[in-house]
Amino acid sequence: MTDAPPLTIDVDGTLTDGQGAIDHRTLPALREWPAPVVIATGKSMPYPIALCHFVGIEGRVVAENGGVVAVADTDTLQFQGDREAALAVTDAYVEAGYSLGWSEVDFVNRWRETEIAVAREQPLEPLESIAADHGLEVVDTGYAYHVKSPDVSKGKGLEVVAGELGLDPAAFLAIGDSENDVSTFEVAGEAVAVANADDAALAAADRVTEAAYADGFFEAIGLDPA
Incomplete structure (x- = not known):
């Protein structure tokens, strides 16, 4: 997939199996994606950093709903919020x-x-x-x-990561399931909500997958999860 866009992806409800566990099928898909992958989550930083480590991708993370941004490529670590x-x-x-x-x-x-x-x-x-x-x-x-803090969001975090990578946020495909993903949907070039998304994410998305959870993630990126 030579023209694959960079991705910004939520974790819970998007890469998971509906029972709260990461769907193991997503791990090779993330590792083999030919463009930068940014993990954007409400969890504290150790969780997405560990996910990146064990997947085998660079640590490009927006954690705590935008409060923490880490970009391993440029040795960047920023904190926003109170x-x-x-x-x-x-x-x-x-x-x-x-x-x-x-x-x-x-x-x-x-x-x-x-x-x-x-x-x-x-x-x-x-x-x-x-x-x-x-x-x-x-x-x-x-x-x-x-x-x-009201001035902190995943979308602003994505803008920081994109800047560090020399990319336009509008180049990204954003995938998520919750109101905290709306801000990334607003700055990314394309926004996809998985079928289990809440009303705020569904309303903000450019398209909604037929499948839910990790199956929705695969549908969003156009890959067969089998």
């Missing part, structure tokens, strides 16, 4: 009688540097209210509520 402000929000949320919803060790937030994530089983309305009082916002990725 973790202390996010901590103030979640501290106030807990003081109000709510919980973040994770175990005591809290691996979800342990390595998070620019935002804080709250389990989706917890009440959203008070979290949004407290975040607004602190000048922050809450983004629902479908897997967690993320308390973050």
